[in-house]
Amino acid sequence: MSEKLKVLFLCTGNSCRSQMAEGWARHLKGDVIEAYSAGIETHGLNPNAVEVMAEAGVDISGHRSQHIEEFRNVKLDVVVTVCGHAHETCPFFPGNCRVIHVGFDDPPKMARELAGQGASEEEQLECYRKVRDEIRAFVETLPESLDFKRRE
Numbered sequence: 001m002s003e004k005l006k007v008l009f010l011c012t013g014n015s016c017r018s019q020m021a022e023g024w025a026r027h028l029k030g031d032v033i034e035a036y037s038a039g040i041e042t043h044g045l046n047p048n049a050v051e052v053m054a055e056a057g058v059d060i061s062g063h064r065s066q067h068i069e070e071f072r073n074v075k076l077d078v079v080v081t082v083c084g085h086a087h088e089t090c091p092f093f094p095g096n097c098r099v100i101h102v103g104f105d106d107p108p109k110m111a112r113e114l115a116g117q118g119a120s121e122e123e124q125l126e127c128y129r130k131v132r133d134e135i136r137a138f139v140e141t142l143p144e145s146l147d148f149k150r151r152e
Contacts, residue, residue: 004034005143008079010086013043014065017082017104020132023053023060024139032143036076038068040089046108052128056136078146082135100146102138107131 009021018037025035042065053060068091079099081087087101111124138145 004032005146006034006075006077007036007142008071008074008076009035009037010068010079010081010090011037011039011083012085013041014039014067015043016046016049016107016128017131017135018086019045019049019060019063019065020053020135021080021082021139022063023058024136025142027058028136028139029142036066036071036074037063038066038071040068040086042067048107048111048125048128049132052125052132055129056132098146104131104134 007025009018009025011018014037018039022035022037025033029035044065045060045063050061075095076093076097079090079093079097081090081099081101082104083106084101084103087103090099093099105127107128107130110127111119114124114127
């Protein structure tokens, strides 16, 4: 029996996008992927990300914001950077670890911009829902879309 593919989703603060990706991977692909998430920094778990994931039936309320250094000794197969900053500052991972970039819009930034234009909280949450659904669509393609040979 092959072991699960170890995938780390990486973003700047491990508060929103990478947390959603980890949640979806555990929920949809837990049989083939061992999912983690981390940040170049730690910003805490975004409550709006928790809320919109719960709406979709995925509980990430128990997650915590983790720093990339916490995974220094984990033999990862793939690191997926989900934001430009993480991709640009992604550290080197030893061994056969591949780093791929699949960028998603930043919901907190989009919500702040909308709030500045007088948008309601509900309209701001739509930013989170949109990115949540885009991340789900990406995770549904895993692991095949990684074009990665699984370890035997």
